[in-house]
Amino acid sequence: xxxxxxxxxxxxxxxxxxxxxxxxxxxxxxxxxxxxxxxxxxxxxxxxxxxxxxxxxxxxxxxxxxxxxxxxxxxxxxxxxxxxxxxxxxxxxxxxxxxxxxxxxxxxxxxxxxxxxxxxxxxxxxxxxxxxxxxxxxxxxxxxxxxxxxxxxxxxxxxxxxxxxxxxxxxxxxxxxxxxxxxxxxxxxxxxxxxxxxxxxxxxxxxxxxxxxxxxxxxxxxxxxxxxxxxxxxxxxxxxxxxxxxxxxxxxxxxxxxxxxxxxxxxxxxxxxxxxxxxxxxxxxxxxxxxxxxxxxxxxxxxxxxxxxxxxxxxxxxxxxxxxxxxxxxxxxxxxxxxxxxxxxxxxxxxxxxxxxx
Amino acid sequence: xxxxxxxxxxxxxxxxxxxxxxxxxxxxxxxxxxxxxxxxxxxxxxxxxxxxxxxxxxxxxxxxxxxxxxxxxxxxxxxxxxxxxxxxxxxxxxxxxxxxxxxxxxxxxxxxxxxxxxxxxxxxxxxxxxxxxxxxxxxxxxxxxxxxxxxxxxxxxxxxxxxxxxxxxxxxxxxxxxxxxxxxxxxxxxxxxxxxxxxxxxxxxxxxxxxxxxxxxxxxxxxxxxxxxxxxxxxxxxxxxxxxxxxxxxxxxxxxxxxxxxxxxxxxxxxxxxxxxxxxxxxxxxxxxxxxxxxxxxxxxxxxxxxxxxxxxxxxxxxxxxxxxxxxxxxxxxxxxxxxxxxxxxxxxxxxxxxxxxxxxxxxxxxxxxxxxxxxxxxxxxxxxxxxxxxxxxxxxxxxxxxxxxxxxxxxxxxxxxxxxxxxxxxxxxxxxxxxxxxxxxxxxxxxxxxxxxxxxxxxxxxxxxxxxxxxxxxxxxxxxxxxxxxxxxxxxxxxxxxxxxxxxxxxxxxxxxxxxxxxxxxxxxxxxxxxxxxxxxxxxxxxxxxxxxxxxxxxxxxxxxxxxxxx
Numbered sequence: 001x002x003x004x005x006x007x008x009x010x011x012x013x014x015x016x017x018x019x020x021x022x023x024x025x026x027x028x029x030x031x032x033x034x035x036x037x038x039x040x041x042x043x044x045x046x047x048x049x050x051x052x053x054x055x056x057x058x059x060x061x062x063x064x065x066x067x068x069x070x071x072x073x074x075x076x077x078x079x080x081x082x083x084x085x086x087x088x089x090x091x092x093x094x095x096x097x098x099x100x101x102x103x104x105x106x107x108x109x110x111x112x113x114x115x116x117x118x119x120x121x122x123x124x125x126x127x128x129x130x131x132x133x134x135x136x137x138x139x140x141x142x143x144x145x146x147x148x149x150x151x152x153x154x155x156x157x158x159x160x161x162x163x164x165x166x167x168x169x170x171x172x173x174x175x176x177x178x179x180x181x182x183x184x185x186x187x188x189x190x191x192x193x194x195x196x197x198x199x200x201x202x203x204x205x206x207x208x209x210x211x212x213x214x215x216x217x218x219x220x221x222x223x224x225x226x227x228x229x230x231x232x233x234x235x236x237x238x239x240x241x242x243x244x245x246x247x248x249x250x251x252x253x254x255x256x257x258x259x260x261x262x263x264x265x266x267x268x269x270x271x272x273x274x275x276x277x278x279x280x281x282x283x284x285x286x287x288x289x290x291x292x293x294x295x296x297x298x299x300x301x302x303x304x305x306x307x308x309x310x311x312x313x314x315x316x317x318x319x320x321x322x323x324x325x326x327x328x329x330x331x332x333x334x335x336x337x338x339x340x341x342x343x344x345x346x347x348x349x350x351x352x353x354x355x356x357x358x
Numbered sequence: 359x360x361x362x363x364x365x366x367x368x369x370x371x372x373x374x375x376x377x378x379x380x381x382x383x384x385x386x387x388x389x390x391x392x393x394x395x396x397x398x399x400x401x402x403x404x405x406x407x408x409x410x411x412x413x414x415x416x417x418x419x420x421x422x423x424x425x426x427x428x429x430x431x432x433x434x435x436x437x438x439x440x441x442x443x444x445x446x447x448x449x450x451x452x453x454x455x456x457x458x459x460x461x462x463x464x465x466x467x468x469x470x471x472x473x474x475x476x477x478x479x480x481x482x483x484x485x486x487x488x489x490x491x492x493x494x495x496x497x498x499x500x501x502x503x504x505x506x507x508x509x510x511x512x513x514x515x516x517x518x519x520x521x522x523x524x525x526x527x528x529x530x531x532x533x534x535x536x537x538x539x540x541x542x543x544x545x546x547x548x549x550x551x552x553x554x555x556x557x558x559x560x561x562x563x564x565x566x567x568x569x570x571x572x573x574x575x576x577x578x579x580x581x582x583x584x585x586x587x588x589x590x591x592x593x594x595x596x597x598x599x600x601x602x603x604x605x606x607x608x609x610x611x612x613x614x615x616x617x618x619x620x621x622x623x624x625x626x627x628x629x630x631x632x633x634x635x636x637x638x639x640x641x642x643x644x645x646x647x648x649x650x651x652x653x654x655x656x657x658x659x660x661x662x663x664x665x666x667x668x669x670x671x672x673x674x675x676x677x678x679x680x681x682x683x684x685x686x687x688x689x690x691x692x693x694x695x696x697x698x699x700x701x702x703x704x705x706x707x708x709x710x711x712x713x714x715x716x717x718x719x720x721x722x723x724x725x726x727x728x729x730x731x732x733x734x735x736x737x738x739x740x741x742x743x744x745x746x747x748x749x750x751x752x753x754x755x756x757x758x759x760x761x762x763x764x765x766x767x768x769x770x771x772x773x774x775x776x777x778x779x780x781x782x783x784x785x786x787x788x789x790x791x792x793x794x795x796x797x798x799x800x801x802x803x804x805x806x807x808x809x810x811x812x813x814x815x816x817x818x819x820x821x822x823x824x825x826x827x828x829x830x831x832x833x834x835x836x837x838x839x840x841x842x843x844x845x846x847x848x849x850x851x852x853x854x855x856x857x858x859x860x861x862x863x864x865x866x867x868x869x870x871x872x873x874x875x876x877x878x879x880x881x882x883x884x885x886x887x888x889x890x891x892x893x894x895x896x897x898x899x900x901x902x903x904x905x906x907x908x909x910x911x912x913x914x915x916x917x918x919x920x921x922x923x924x925x926x
Contacts, residue, residue: 050826076825084825089819093841100839103827153829 002063002190003028004049009058018044020214021058026192027180033185033205037114038239041214042194046160049084049119049192082151086163088143090135096122096146103154115307121149124186141172147181152187161193165200171327177203187221198238202226204343210234227267228350235282235352237344242326246281248351260263261321261346264298270351279350285313288328288346294312297343298328314344371831375744378737379752383724385799386755387788389770390762392619396773400610412614417596422618425592428509428581428848429574433885434804435514440521441563443664445551447522451650452661456925461668463924466519467623467903469860471579471877472679472896473516477503479608479678479893486681489691506587509581512826515671520573521566523923528562530554540798547651550703561634568630572623576763578863579877593619594765596865601769609773618770620762629763660856676900683893701894712895714872715879723858727851730805733798735847738806740763742813743821747793756806759799764863771868772797788870796864801857808921812846815918845916852910853922856903 004026012018019041026032034042047053049060051067051074062081067074073140090099098120104114122128125145135143144164152158164180166171181204184191195201201208202222207254209219218230229235232243244261249273251257257267259281268281291297299314303325312334315327318340326344400408412418443462464475479485482501488494502508532555540550556563578594585595597612597619653660681692683701690696707711741753759767775795777785786792801819816839824838840847864878869878876899883892907924914925 050822052822052825077828079826080828083823085819087817087819087821089823091820091823091838091842098921102824102829105830105832106824118815141512150823150827155825169697 003030003283004158004190005059005061005257006049007059009045009048009055010039010277011048011053011158014218016307019048019055020097021057022144022211022214022216023058024209024216024219026190029190031191031193031206033068033201033208034211035195035198035201035208036211037232039213040209040211042196043162044214046083046162046194047210048194050081050160051079054351059157065263065275080154081161082154082156084144084159084161086162086166086245088135088147090143090146090150092134092136094135095131096127096133099146100150100153103150105106107154109289117153122185124152125149125356138167141176144160144168146175148183148270149208154187154353157190159189159191163194163196165197166194168329169206174201179202199206212237217264229352231352232280232282235350236358239284240327241282241284243280243282243352244259244324244326246279246349247278248276248281249341250274250276251351258349259349260296261349262318262324264346266346266349268349268351271353274353277352281325281349282352283346284347285328287346288326289330289345289347290334291345295343295345297345299325300344301341302342304336304338305330305336316344363488371596371681374831375740378733378740379748381733382737382752382756382802385795385802386758389767389774389799390758392773393617393620393766393770396610396613398615408610409614412618417470417591418615418618420594421591421615422622424506424590424624425575425594426620428506428592429571431506431510432513432517432574433570435510436574437521437563437567438493439514439518439667440570442564443518443523443667444525444529445555446660446664449551449555449651449856450653450657450660452653454661458664458668460924461672462522463519464672464904464907465516466923467856467860467907469579469877469880469896469901470512470516470577471583471862471880471884472860474503474512474583474900475880475889475892475896476675476679477508477512479682479889480675483679484689484889485676486575486688486692489683489858489921502583504590505584506582506590509590510609511585512580514872516580517570517573517575518671519923520569521563524562524566524569525559528559532558533679561748562726564630564633564818568626571626572761572763574628576765576863577625578764578866579881582862582866582881586885593730594763594863597683597765597769601867607788609769609776612769615765615767616760617691620766621768622766623762624804628798642678657672679751679896679900682890683897685890686883688887688889697756702898705895705898707890709891711882712876712879712891713873715874715876718873719859719876722794722797724770725794725854726801726858727805727854728797729823730802730854731809731851733802734806734809734850735843737815738810738843739807739835739839743818744809756797757803760801760803764796764800764861767800768864768867771799773865788873793865793868793873793875797858797861800864801854804857805847805852806826807851808846808853808918809843811841811918813919815846816842846911846918848913848922849910849917849921852906856906860899860903887890 006024007024008021009019009022010017022045034045036042046069055068057070062079066072067079070087073099091102094102100132101114101120104117109117119128122131126146127142127145127149130138130142135146138146153308160330163210164177168176175198193204197274205222207219207221208225210217212233218225220232225234226239229238235241235243246259246261246268247316248257248268248270251270251272253272255270255272257268257270257274259266261281298330299319301319302314302316304315306313310331310332312330313327314330315325318324318326328344347349377717385519397409447455449460454456478501480487483495483497483499536554537550538559540554545553577592578598580588581592581595582598585592591599593615597615600612601610601614669853682688684697684699685692686696686698686700707713737756741749770791772787775792779784786795820842821834823836824834829837858878861875862881865875865878866881874893880892880895883889883895910922911925914922
């Protein structure tokens with residue numbers, strides 16, 4: 001087990017900048033999810049950490065050892081990292097036992113210790129009775145477990161998981177999610193989990209690194225990511241946030257401030273350093289509601305209502321700014337439809353800190 | 359990506375890669391360089407004397423003209439037969455496709471000299487088959503195959519499968535939407551074929567034509583059997599006669615002739631490249647293969663016609679060969695009273711030369727197949743998974759000895775090995791090892807291609823998983839990659855074995871007493887007038903070839919499509 005330091009790492013493929021000065025620090029024993037849409041650079045990042053490619057700039061350290069910089073490159077076979085591949089990459093010509101034993105054999109671990117450790121690893125994933133099977137005869141979830149056992153049997157300092165649930169069907173995913181969480185608890189291995197599914201990342205990770213177009217946008221706990229997104233892209237990507245322009249006053253030391261959205265006075269959360277002026281605010285669906293009697297709200301035309309069981313999802317465009325649409329959940333019964341005008345109250349919101357991000 | 363991939367290689371990996379680079383350079387670049395040097399500086403001194411005398415000799419230009427006539431004629435015939443058959447097999451709902459493809463491609467796997475010998479047994483006054491049927495022309499009639507037309511006919515039949523194979527591969531990759539869009543626009547099937555399918559098939563067709571041209575140009579067996587008796591010489595047979603008649607003293611002269619044939623071959627390859635560069639043939643969509651056209655009422659007649667073709671180009675000549683191999687002496691008609699196995703007895707047990715040739719050909723082919731697979735597995739690893747500019751050049755270099763006519767490589771090998779090897783002081787000339795060198799150099803690409811397509815089918819993460827488990831390159835190659843590409847490697851080894859086993863062009867120029875190959879012995883039997891022995895030996899090689907081809911059907915399911923030419 002070890003911590004992982006990624007320090008200003010860049011990687012180009014021809015003219016395409018796949019990683020742009022990415023820095024992050026993964027703590028010893030931490031479960032970190034790297035989240036982003038496809039093509040955001042998360043798999044490239046994993047391949048740099050594993051050592052399949054050489055970085056163009058920056059430095060990667062596992063524990064205190066530099067494994068990658070512009071001059072040094074420790075090949076993957078000497079990094080002591082474990083990987084669970086999206087395709088599982090189980091060797092079809094070997095039994096489950098031989099798949100798991102391979103890393104030990106390579107490391108020169110002799111029987112009976114080798115057999116003992118393979119059996120332990122298989123027991124840990126609940127596959128002790130499947131040792132003699134060929135991987136081709138296993139179900140998707142079982143293959144996943146074999147891949148996990150194979151990766152953990154050598155006690156790697158760091159485990160990389162590349163979208164490990166992407167190939168499983170929905171109900172199996174939930175079960176495997178639990179399994180990963182328990183697994184991490186028991187082994188306390190440092191894990192880096194690559195995914196494009198934010199629900200998965202939120203459920204599993206201690207912290208989440210959000211990436212887009214080769215850059216790290218924010219690295220924070222799931223709750224901070226949701227409540228205090230660092231910029232507009234994260235705000236929109238995580239939890240379908242709405243970003244609206246706002247006039248704010250300076251924040252107090254608790255991080256509260258007054259703001260005015262399309263003429264509506266609202267109380268918002270902000271960084272204590274927030275200055276007065278133009279800004280943008282991130283609103284969540286749960287921050288909005290149909291204004292009660294006597295409550296002030298934003299006048300809006302209903303565009304669409306979708307019944308989602310017990311409540312409606314309502315999409316509306318603001319009367320004062322028709323190009324701004326908001327969405328919120330409204331409990332049953334609700335008798336308005338498209339074209340009607342409603343008042344929408346704003347109960348909370350997060351003022352996005354000023355950044356240089358375009 | 360290539361730059362960093364190359365940088366990411368270390369120590370052991372680099373040693374292996376450079377070992378392969380040196381090996382391929384010795385097998386392909388060294389011989390050709392040596393040949394070119396001999397042309398410029400014969401015997402070590404720069405002079406244009408030999409070039410001048412060869413190029414001013416009218417025999418040279420007669421041979422060039424004959425080569426071009428037979429090559430172009432043979433290519434046209436091969437294209438006509440090959441493309442018609444490819445359209446039927448790939449586009450229509452004809453039945454028994456697998457069996458048909460196997461039979462149609464078979465002539466490609468049978469040695470050209472055996473094809474020539476077999477056809478000679480069907481025509482001409484001494485044909486045992488014709489005599490049996492009472493159709494033989496009167497004695498003294500000249501066998502009509504001893505002519506330019508005969509050579510063209512046989513080249514066309516021999517290489518029609520080449521055009522068929524490249525075109526079929528192209529037709530398979532044709533997305534069905536393109537055809538369906540044409541049909542939906544109201545075009546009839548034949549209009550779609552003429553206006554959509556055939557224009558899109560230009561690249562594979564041109565590639566097939568080029569392959570056919572180069573193979574016909576380099577063919578030795580057919581013009582040797584049909585042209586030499588009529589004194590109709592093409593470049594390979596001219597080189598053979600010069601060298602056989604006058605010995606290594608004329609090396610500089612034949613080096614110039616070999617370079618000439620190499621230049622003509624290269625011109626064909628370059629012309630292909632130029633033709634394809636002029637227009638954009640890229641297919642933009644990908645999709646499943648097209649649904650076959652229903653022949654309906656035309657199905658049975660078409661099938662009868664196609665199987666008739668197989669009867670004509672495969673069954674009839676092989677029957678002629680078999681008939682000749684069973685008669686006690688050439689010219690005797692075959693019937694229950696005359697049929698005998700004496701010829702087989704003689705070539706298998708009595709004749710020392712043909713007994714040796716069996717051992718030599720088996721040994722050479724098996725050893726070449728083994729060495730080529732051992733080289734191909736790591737070589738294809740770098741070519742497919744560690745792409746870089748240098749590796750692309752390496753791939754090109756590996757293709758060269760097979761792309762150029764066999765005589766070119768053979769003459770180059772004589773030039774390299776005539777003098778004892780530097781440092782070691784051993785001479786390979788007049789030993790079996792010079793033939794072995796040429797086989798490995800020439801057929802490397804035959805083993806390499808199937809192994810490379812095996813790699814293309816493989817999920818690279820299987821190797822990466824072994825890498826993170828701590829396994830070094832050699833261990834990964836042996837424990838992970840080799841078992842996974844084994845079926846493709848076996849197919850490659852078989853292709854090498856079959857081709858080497860039926861080989862004549864190289865060994866005709868390089869054999870020495872005690873080091874004969876089967877091709878050489880069949881050739882010398884026929885030249886000495888012992889057609890019955892030649893036929894018996896040829897039948898045996900056909901049986902071995904057929905048996906090995908059929909054996910591959912046992913594991914064909916595990917192979918990437920297109921690796922075995924004779925499987926649909």
